[in-house]
Amino acid sequence: MSTTASAGTAPDKGFRRAAVILLGLLGAIQVADPLISSLALVKASDELNFSASTQSLAAGISTLALAATAIPGGMLADRYGRRLLLALSVLVATAGQLMTATAGLIDPKAGTAVLFYLLGRIITGVALGVTFGASYGMLRNVSSQKSLGPAMATYNIVNGIIPVIAMVLGGVLIGINWRLAYLILPVISVIAFFFVKPILPKIDKLPASKVDYLGMLFVAIGIAGLLYGISGATNGFGHPSFYVPVIIAIISLVFFGIRENRTKAPVFPIKLLTHPAFLGAVVMGIFWNMASASMSQMLPNIWQYVTHIPAALLGAASLPMSAAGIIGSVIAGVFLGKGSKPRTTATVGYALMVIGFFTYITLTPTASYMLFLPGMIIAATGWMMNATSQGNLFITLAPAKFYGPVTSSKLAVGQFGYALGLTGSTVMVSMFTLAGVSKATKGAVAGDSNWDAITSYLATGSTTNSSLSAVSTADLAGIYTSAFVTTITIVAVVTALAGALMYVLLKNKKASIPVDEYLGLTN
Numbered sequence: 001m002s003t004t005a006s007a008g009t010a011p012d013k014g015f016r017r018a019a020v021i022l023l024g025l026l027g028a029i030q031v032a033d034p035l036i037s038s039l040a041l042v043k044a045s046d047e048l049n050f051s052a053s054t055q056s057l058a059a060g061i062s063t064l065a066l067a068a069t070a071i072p073g074g075m076l077a078d079r080y081g082r083r084l085l086l087a088l089s090v091l092v093a094t095a096g097q098l099m100t101a102t103a104g105l106i107d108p109k110a111g112t113a114v115l116f117y118l119l120g121r122i123i124t125g126v127a128l129g130v131t132f133g134a135s136y137g138m139l140r141n142v143s144s145q146k147s148l149g150p151a152m153a154t155y156n157i158v159n160g161i162i163p164v165i166a167m168v169l170g171g172v173l174i175g176i177n178w179r180l181a182y183l184i185l186p187v188i189s190v191i192a193f194f195f196v197k198p199i200l201p202k203i204d205k206l207p208a209s210k211v212d213y214l215g216m217l218f219v220a221i222g223i224a225g226l227l228y229g230i231s232g233a234t235n236g237f238g239h240p241s242f243y244v245p246v247i248i249a250i251i252s253l254v255f256f257g258i259r260e261n262r263t264k265a266p267v268f269p270i271k272l273l274t275h276p277a278f279l280g281a282v283v284m285g286i287f288w289n290m291a292s293a294s295m296s297q298m299l300p301n302i303w304q305y306v307t308h309i310p311a312a313l314l315g316a317a318s319l320p321m322s323a324a325g326i327i328g329s330v331i332a333g334v335f336l337g338k339g340s341k342p343r344t345t346a347t348v349g350y351a352l353m354v355i356g357f358f359t360y361i362t363l364t365p366t367a368s369y370m371l372f373l374p375g376m377i378i379a380a381t382g383w384m385m386n387a388t389s390q391g392n393l394f395i396t397l398a399p400a401k402f403y404g405p406v407t408s409s410k411l412a413v414g415q416f417g418y419a420l421g422l423t424g425s426t427v428m429v430s431m432f433t434l435a436g437v438s439k440a441t442k443g444a445v446a447g448d449s450n451w452d453a454i455t456s457y458l459a460t461g462s463t464t465n466s467s468l469s470a471v472s473t474a475d476l477a478g479i480y481t482s483a484f485v486t487t488i489t490i491v492a493v494v495t496a497l498a499g500a501l502m503y504v505l506l507k508n509k510k511a512s513i514p515v516d517e518y519l520g521l522t523n
Contacts, residue, residue, distance in 0.1 A: 010385065015151040022199050023142070024158025025087060026135040028129040029093065029185050032163035034063055036181050037100075037121070043178035046105050048113050062233055065125030067415040068224035072216040074137065075267055078206040081133045082141070082404075087196045089130040090189040096123030101182035107295060117336035133408030140395050140403075141203050149336020152391040156329040156384060162188075167172055167315060197303050206401070210265040215333050218256035219267065225249030227280025230419040233427055233430055236448070246476065268405045272397075273344035276517050279287045280381035280505030281393035285347050285410060286417035287385035287498035291353050293421025294491045294503075295379055296321070299372065302484050306365050306371075306457035306477045320373055321380040328352075328384030336392055343506035346389040350499030352382030357492035399515045425487055432483035440471045 038059065045055045077085045099120030104113025136155070136211035166184050173180035226249035232241030261265040272278050288378060303309040309317055332345045356379025363371065391490065392411065398406035432450055437454055438446040444467035445454075457463040461473050471479075505511065516522050 004410070010141055011144050011147075013144050013147065015139075015154075015455065017148045018137065018141040018153045018199050019201070020151050020349040021158055022195055023135040023382060024155040024193065025162060025188070026090060026196075027063045027155065028131040028159045028162035029090065029189060029192075030066070032166040033097070033124060033128055033185055034483075035167050036060065036184060039167065039170050039501070040174050040178040040181045043174060044103075044117065046270045047108050048117060049109065050114065051096070054118075054436045058118060058121060060228070062121040062125030062128075063331060064227055065122045066129035066225045067227055067412050068129075068220040069126045070133050070223075070269055070408045070411040071219055071405045073126075074133045074404030074406070075216075075240060076130065076212075076275075076404070077137060078310050078402075078404035079211075081205050082138050082203045083196060084133045084177060085130055086200070088137070089127045090193055090196075093124050093127035093131060094189045095497040096120045096125075096127060096184050097186050099123065101179045105179070119431075129411060131406070133409055136391065136410065137395070137404060137407040138200065138203065139391075141201055145396075146339075148353045148394050149340075149388065150169055150333040151330040151332020152336070152388045152395075156388055156391070157326050158342060160322055160325050160329070160384075164166070164319070170466055171315065179333050180243070204405075211406045212263050212265050212267050214513075215256060215259045215263065215267040217285050218252050218259060219221055222249045222253035222256055225252060227338070227419050230416075230423050233423045246303050264323060264444065266402075268409065269399065269402050269519050271343075272399070272402075272406065272515065273518055274509070275397070275503045275515060276508035277393065277511035278397050278515070280502050280508075280511065281390055282413055283498055283505060284386055284393070285413040286420070287495055287502075288349070288353070288383040289417030289497075290421035291357070291379065291491060291495050292426070293418040294425040294488070295357075295376070297422050297425050298484060298488065301429070302480070303369070303372075303430070305455060305480055306484075307367070308459075309369060317369065318376075321376045324377040324380035325384040325387075328381035329388050330450075331381070332385040332388035338396055341506075342389040342393050343503060346386050346506075347499060347503050349382040349385030350388065350495060350502070352385070352501070353379045354382075354492050354496045356380075356382060357488050357495065360485060360488050363481060365474065365481045375436065397515050400520060401521055422493075425491065428487040428490065429480075429483045436479035436482060437471065437476070440475060441467050444470075467520050491506070 019063065041055065041059055044050070045058070073085075097120065100117055101120075103117035103120060104110060114202070137150050139155060141147065165517060166188075169184055170181040171186070225245040229242050229246035229249060232239065232245065236242050257270050260268060273282070275374045293357070296318070300314045303314060303317060304311065319477065323375065328349065332349070335345050336342065356375045356377075359375035359378065360372075391462075393409055394410045430448070434446065434448065437450070445465065450465070450468070452475070453463060453465050453468055457468055457473065458476055459463070463469050510518075
């Protein structure tokens with residue numbers, strides 16, 4: 001019996017189910033890693049004595065590393081073989097997760113403990129950026145063109161199920177010891193490693209050519225700087241933590257664009273960003289991720305502060321979104337498999353997101369959890385229809401010469417949109433709440449410095465701030481709910497406008513021009 005999957009072309013019909021499930025599992029490791037890490041971070045921070053700034057850095061450093069290296073990782077997959085990179089990357093990620101798990105094991109107070117923890121998170125982020133990009137990009141090699149939609153749906157379903165299981169198990173293990181949670185994915189990775197060669201086909205490498213290391217450096221700095229700056233916007237747009245990295249990022253991305261237009265060996269075909277179909281796919285990806293992040297951030301907060309759902313039940317309260325996401329992937333996969341255009345499926349998905357958000361317009365502070373369910377289910381179905389449609393487009397629009405970097409750029413696009421959603425919703429809810437509290441206290445409680453006192457008062461019902469106590473908890477809950485409704489309405493409007501722009505771009509006559517022809521790669 002052969003221990004190696006046959007090297008060959010994609011099937012003429014259908015898709016290789018075992019291969020797609022394995023690819024989905026490998027991609028799910030990247031999705032689950034930051035979720036598990038965020039659950040374990042509080043206890044890790046306590047044991048290793050993280051400062052507030054170190055804890056903030058630890059929360060996002062793997063994501064920055066992942067996004068910054070996704071496009072170079074795609075290029076490496078083209079050069080050295082997607083299957084080989086997949087196998088190696090999960091092992092490197094395992095090493096990074098084990099470093100994090102054992103940081104300060106002998107002496108938690110040692111000066112190297114924090115450094116070891118952070119280094120483990122960086123290594124994990126870099127490796128999993130390659131893992132996700134390579135696993136997603138390989139879908140084209142295990143599916144026929146007509147079945148790419150159903151294959152993408154299956155991939156997304158596995159991407160959704162595994163992280164939920166990992167989070168539930170992680171929560172149990174963190175109760176015993178936070179280090180155990182970081183062992184979940186290494187176990188999955190090592191098991192998956194032994195299935196890579198037997199199940200996944202060997203893919204032909206692109207011919208060796210000159211590597212534009214300077215271009216890779218520019219794009220890495222640009223993407224990481226932009227994400228770091230956006231996350232710093234919670235401190236205010238006038239704060240250096242926002243504008244310094246954003247300015248550096250913009251300068252770096254400008255140099256990247258100039259460099260890629262001039263070099264004979266570009267990392268990424270910049271002109272592709274002017275192709276209407278690809279630009280439409282980028283818009284689609286940014287704003288469904290923004291919408292998903294906004295709701296995923298805002299709902300747990302209002303449940304804690306206003307609805308008063310116990311913290312231990314917040315994960316369970318969010319499960320309907322995960323279930324609806326699976327339904328959305330299935331629906332999109334079925335329609336794409338029957339020949340529906342991605343723009344049609346995506347437009348329906350955007351409409352569902354907007355409808356889901358607008359169900360909260362009449363929300364009141366006394367609303368029960370059940371009143372949140374319709375919006376969660378409708379919106380989550382919509383954004384996963386877009387996730388499937390976008391995944392389909394990035395694969396079909398990627399030119400063979402730049403297949404790895406273009407398909408891997410989907411990850412950077414998604415991280416950018418997700419960061420926009422997290423930061424934008426956080427800034428708006430806090431801004432509207434602070435304005436409402438300032439008005440209610442006639443200016444006695446104003447400014448960001450009072451945010452912790454306000455949220456603590458909402459959560460516990462008591463405060464030592466005499467000026468704040470003049471506002472009843474019921475009135476404060478009303479102010480916060482109003483801020484929630486205003487923010488989610490703005491998100492709904494932005495999502496609707498983005499959906500319209502996406503549709504116009506995908507409907508454009510030039511959107512049907514083959515990308516190789518558009519980029520002048522046909523000769």
